[in-house]
Amino acid sequence: MRLLIGTCVRGELTDQEQGRFALVALIPSAHFAGEARSLTLTPATSTPQADAVIVGAGIAGLSCATRLADAGLRVVVLESSDVPGGRARSWPDPSTGIDVDIGPHVLLNKYPNMLALLERLGTADQVCWQTEELLTVLDKGRRLHFKVGGLPAPLHYVRNLPQVLRNVPLRHLLSNVRLGWRTMRSSPQELMTLDNRSGRDYLLSNGVSPGFIDWFWASASTAILNLPVEQCSAASLMRLLAQALGHNDLAFGFPKVGLSELYAWPAIGSLQRNGGEIRFGCAANGLHRCGADIAGVTLAGGTRVEASAVVLAVPPTAIDSVLPRQHALTATAARFEPSPYISCYLWFDCVLSGARFWARPWSPECLNTDFYDLSNIRDGATGPGSMIATNVIWSHRAAELPDQAIIDATLEEIADFVPEVRQARLVGAAVHHIPMSVPCARPGIETSRPAVRQEKGLFIAGDWVDTGLPFCMESATRAGALAAEQVLAERGITAHLALPTPVPGGLAKWLRRSDGVDGF
Numbered sequence: 449m450r451l452l453i454g455t456c457v458r459g460e461l462t463d464q465e466q467g468r469f470a471l472v473a474l475i476p477s478a479h480f481a482g483e484a485r486s487l488t489l490t491p492a493t494s495t496p497q498a499d500a501v502i503v504g505a506g507i508a509g510l511s512c513a514t515r516l517a518d519a520g521l522r523v524v525v526l527e528s529s530d531v532p533g534g535r536a537r538s539w540p541d542p543s544t545g546i547d548v549d550i551g552p553h554v555l556l557n558k559y560p561n562m563l564a565l566l567e568r569l570g571t572a573d574q575v576c577w578q579t580e581e582l583l584t585v586l587d588k589g590r591r592l593h594f595k596v597g598g599l600p601a602p603l604h605y606v607r608n609l610p611q612v613l614r615n616v617p618l619r620h621l622l623s624n625v626r627l628g629w630r631t632m633r634s635s636p637q638e639l640m641t642l643d644n645r646s647g648r649d650y651l652l653s654n655g656v657s658p659g660f661i662d663w664f665w666a667s668a669s670t671a672i673l674n675l676p677v678e679q680c681s682a683a684s685l686m687r688l689l690a691q692a693l694g695h696n697d698l699a700f701g702f703p704k705v706g707l708s709e710l711y712a713w714p715a716i717g718s719l720q721r722n723g724g725e726i727r728f729g730c731a732a733n734g735l736h737r738c739g740a741d742i743a744g745v746t747l748a749g750g751t752r753v754e755a756s757a758v759v760l761a762v763p764p765t766a767i768d769s770v771l772p773r774q775h776a777l778t779a780t781a782a783r784f785e786p787s788p789y790i791s792c793y794l795w796f797d798c799v800l801s802g803a804r805f806w807a808r809p810w811s812p813e814c815l816n817t818d819f820y821d822l823s824n825i826r827d828g829a830t831g832p833g834s835m836i837a838t839n840v841i842w843s844h845r846a847a848e849l850p851d852q853a854i855i856d857a858t859l860e861e862i863a864d865f866v867p868e869v870r871q872a873r874l875v876g877a878a879v880h881h882i883p884m885s886v887p888c889a890r891p892g893i894e895t896s897r898p899a900v901r902q903e904k905g906l907f908i909a910g911d912w913v914d915t916g917l918p919f920c921m922e923s924a925t926r927a928g929a930l931a932a933e934q935v936l937a938e939r940g941i942t943a944h945l946a947l948p949t950p951v952p953g954g955l956a957k958w959l960r961r962s963d964g965v966d967g968f
Contacts, residue, residue, distance in 0.1 A: 452572075456798055457626040468477055471526045473508050474695045476533065476568060478846070487525065487853065491823070495561045497522070497754050497755070498522045498523060498629040498725075498744075498753060498754065498755040498758060499522045499523065499756065499757065499939075500516050500521055500523050500755055500756075500758070501520075501523075501524045501525075501526060501744060501745055501757070501759070501855070502516075502523060502524070502525045502526070502595040502759045502761055502936075503526050503727075503759065503760050503761060503762055503770060504526075504527065504534060504761035504766075504910075505512075505525050505527035505534065505712070505726060506533060506534025506535060506536060506761060506762075506924065507533075507536050507562075507711065507921055507925055507928065508761040508909035508910045508911070508924040508925070508928040508931075509534075509536065509909065509928065510525070510532065510584040510705055510715040510716070510719070510930045511561075511565055511925045511926075511927075511928025511932075512714060512759050512761060512909050512927075512928035512935075513525050513563075513715070513719050513927055513928075514569075514718050514719055514722075515928070515929060515932035515945050515962075516790045516936070517718070517719050518718075518722060518933050519768040519936055519941065521936075522723060522724070522940075522953075523719065523724040524724070524726075524749070524755065524853060524957050525719065525724065525726045525727065525729070526727050526730045526747075527727065527728050527729075527730065528727065528729070528731035528751065529729070529731065530728050531708065531712075531728070532713070532715075532716060533710040534705055535550065535882070535884060535885070535925075536549075536553055536711075536924075537548065537549070537550055537708050537712060538550070538707045538708040538709065538714075539706070539708070540662055540703075541793065541878050543714075543878065544831065544876045546795075546829070546835065547705065547709070547792050547829070548611065548706070548837075548878060548880075549703075549791075549837075550707070550791070550880060551746075551791035551839055551882055551885070552818070552837040552838075552839055553703065553707060553823075553921065554700050554702060554704075554802060555575055555701035555921070556698065556699065556700060556922070557577065557697070557698065557699040558653060558691070558695060558698065558922075558950045559921065559922035559925070560706070560947040560948075560950070561925040561929055561946060561947050561953070562922045562925045563697045563962070564846040564947060565711065565925055569714035569718060570714065570909045571705075571709075571710050571714055572689075572899075573706050574703060574704045574709075575702065575704065575710075575825075576702045576703075576804070577699050577700075578699060578700050578701070579699050581593050582595060582698060582699070582700070583805060583806070584805070584806040584807070585733065585806070585809065586805065586806055586808045586864060586865050587766070587809055588758040589864075590611075590614065591865075591938060592608075592611050592615070592805075593611070594608050595608060597694050597697060598804060600696060600953075600954035600955055601693060601694050601695055601952065601953055601954025601955060601956050602628065602693035602696075602954065602955060602956055603696075603955070604696035604952075604954075605959075606696055608844070615663075616660065616663060616664075617934045618661075619657065620659050621923060622658040623655055623656050623657040623660055624656055624660065625896055626654050626655050627655070627656055627689075627925045628689070628693060629959075630772065630861065631686050631689050631690050631693065631868075631956075632690065632693055632694070632808060632952070632959045632960060633646045633870065633959050633960065633961060634686070634689045634690070634844075634960070634961065634962040635960065636687070636916075637726070638961070639683055639686050639687050639690065640683050640895060641683070642681070642683040643681050643682070643683035643891060643892055643893075643894045643895045645681075645682040645683075645780040645891060646677065646678055646679065646681070646891055646892055647665065647669055647677045647680040647681065647684075647685040647689075647725040648651075648661060648665070648677045649682070650682035650685070650686070651653070651665055651677070651685075652828060653889075654712070661677060663809060663936075664809075665677050665685070665811045665905040667807075667809045667810040667940075668685075668688070669685060670688075670810045670816055670817060670842055671810070671841065672686075672688055672805065673888065673889045673918065673919075674787040674841050674842060674885050674886050674889075674917065674919075675787055676794065677840050677890045679890060680890065680891075681889050681890060681892070681894050683895075684889035684894055685965075688918060689920065690960075691950060693952065693956050694950075694951075694952020694954060694956035694957065695741045695952065695953060695954075696953075696954055699803065701793075702804060702805065702820065703825075704825060704826050704827055704829075705826070714864055731746075731748045731769075732746065732747060732753075732769075733746060733747065733748050733758050733769060734746040734771075734772075735755075735758065735770065736752050736877070736913050738827055739780070741904065742757070742758055742903070742904065742906050743755075743905075744758065745758055745770070748837050749820050756905055757905050757906075757907065757938065758906055759905070759907045759908070759931050759935065760906070760908045760909070761908070761909040761910055761931070763784075763884060763910060763912065763928075764769070764780075764781035764782075764783075764784035764887060764910070764912050765781070765784070765786060765834035765884065766780035767908075767963070768781065768782070777902055779910065780896060780898050781898075781912075783892075783893065783896050784888070784896075784912055785842075785885055785888040785890065786884035786885075786886070786887065786888070786889065786892065787842060787884065787885050787886055787887065788842070788843045788844065788855060788881075788882060788883050788884065789842070789843050789880055789882050789885045790839075790843040790846055790848070790879065790880065790882070791833065791837060791838065791839055791840070791880040792838045792840075792854060792855060792858045792877065792878070792879055792880075792884065793836075793837050793875070793878040794835070794837075794855070794858065794859070794862075794874060794876070794877050795830075795833065795834075795835050795875050795876035795877070796833040796869070796872040796873065796874060797832070797833045797835070797872060797875050798833045798834070799823060799833055800821065800833070800863075800866045801824070801834065801866045802824060802867050803821055803824065803825045803865075803866075804821060805818070805821075806818075806865055807819070808861070808864070812845070813941065814857075815840045815845075815846055815854065815857050815861065816838040816839060816840055816852075816857075817835075817839060817840075817841050818838065819838050819861075819865065820837045821834050821835070821840070822835045822837055823835050832911055833872070833875070834872075838861075838862070838863060839857050840854070840940060843881075850883075855874075855877050859874070871942060883907050886919035887912045887919050889918070889919060897912060897913060898912075898913060899913070899914055900914070900927065900931050901932045901934045904938065907931045907935060908931070909924070909931040910927055911927065912925040913921040913930070915949075917949055918933050925945050926947070929946035929947070930945075931942060932945050933945050933946060939967075
């Protein structure tokens with residue numbers, strides 16, 4: 449069989465992919481195909497009146513739109529591309545026909561807003577939860593199986609000590625004691641005061657050994673914050689530590705279907721059943737005002753969509769396409785730098801492993817940090833053999849590599865965990881170059897995150913908004929709920945739609961100082 453290699457660059461789709469995306473807009477795969485075939489795609493020439501117009505059909509936009517439609521508002525969603533989902537979408541791979549995500553995404557059981565949205569859409573059962581262990585890390589040829597549970601937080605990690613001590617000296621582990629104590633004792637606002645410091649500098653100032661920083665913290669920063677530890681905000685890093693120390697029941701979840709089938713198409717179906725409207729290929733290029741008041745948006749073709757409330761559910765890199773340069777939010781958005789990544793999807797002629805997910809410590813000599821055998825997650829929807837997806841996070845080091853070189857390096861890194869891959873036949877491959885996974889959590893960026901309500905009638909939603917959460921799907925979902933609350937509040941309707949951020953439990957709950965702010 450001829451090896452088929454496909455490339456997809458977000459924002460730069462080929463004509464073939466555009467055609468496939470247009471087809472998917474009408475007939476997506478999986479069990480929502482029937483629902484999507486009934487969706488009405490409104491031509492982009494009408495100028496409807498609406499109560500609220502949402503710019504962007506990603507997680508944040510659809511989270512906001514479905515909640516407003518549930519509340520009885522007339523909602524119009526404008527999406528500049530031909531498909532929903534934004535930075536969390538999926539499509540049929542051109543060479544195999546099997547659904548692929550823009551890149552592998554992971555859910556956390558501490559994502560109350562995202563999980564509530566999936567429950568509302570009827571797709572919560574389409575998540576495969578890994579409960580037998582937290583994750584497997586391949587380090588120095590050894591598989592370290594990290595587990596949680598048993599003892600109260602933060603003692604739940606003690607059960608992992610015997611295997612960790614084979615690879616990490618005890619003195620390196622103990623160098624984190626002061627850091628952990630200080631973090632558990634700190635209130636959320638106290639942690640935010642660290643935003644002007646880099647992660648590595650703060651770790652060193654608390655006595656963490658350079659060896660442990662290189663072994664653990666460099667990997668944690670890259671995998672979760674999507675940039676190196678020496679470049680990340682100490683506030684971002686320590687807020688994550690506070691949560692990790694405060695929950696003894698963490699679990700990762702993996703979508704059993706493509707992301708678009710998990711939430712995007714079901715959300716659009718819900719929106720339309722409640723009288724809402726979705727318009728694809730419809731770019732907003734400015735605000736429409738009546739005097740000083742928000743009155744809707746203008747479209748690229750010169751028409752308008754009139755509404756008393758506008759929600760910009762777009763990434764910070766797209767704000768300047770809608771707002772004028774002199775608007776305060778335009779300057780704020782310009783501070784948010786995208787973190788790029790590359791995802792590989794590889795298909796083999798045989799099943800290679802029983803693992804769902806594994807990781808390896810970050811190293812400048814390697815490309816990938818996390819690996820997913822989707823054939824053990826998606827219930828037979830990946831072909832006869834293994835379908836393995838990987839992520840090259842903070843992918844600047846691979847930006848100039850040809851796709852074949854990325855595939856070759858990825859195969860070697862998979863072989864470190866699954867040696868059988870050397871005897872398997874690669875029957876298909878796709879390399880996705882994604883300009884932005886999340887915004888970079890650099891020093892100073894946490895305290896720059898804007899509020900949901902910008903002015904009367906103008907709101908923003910997205911993972912980069914001030915949600916009290918790291919940049920992630922949960923932050924985007926919560927931002928959509930917060931924006932919906934604010935839109936309704938301007939209409940005199942009180943609604944509590946956004947669920948609170950997680951609060952550390954166990955012993956950490958009693959050690960933590962409170963400043964009236966929950967969660968992160």
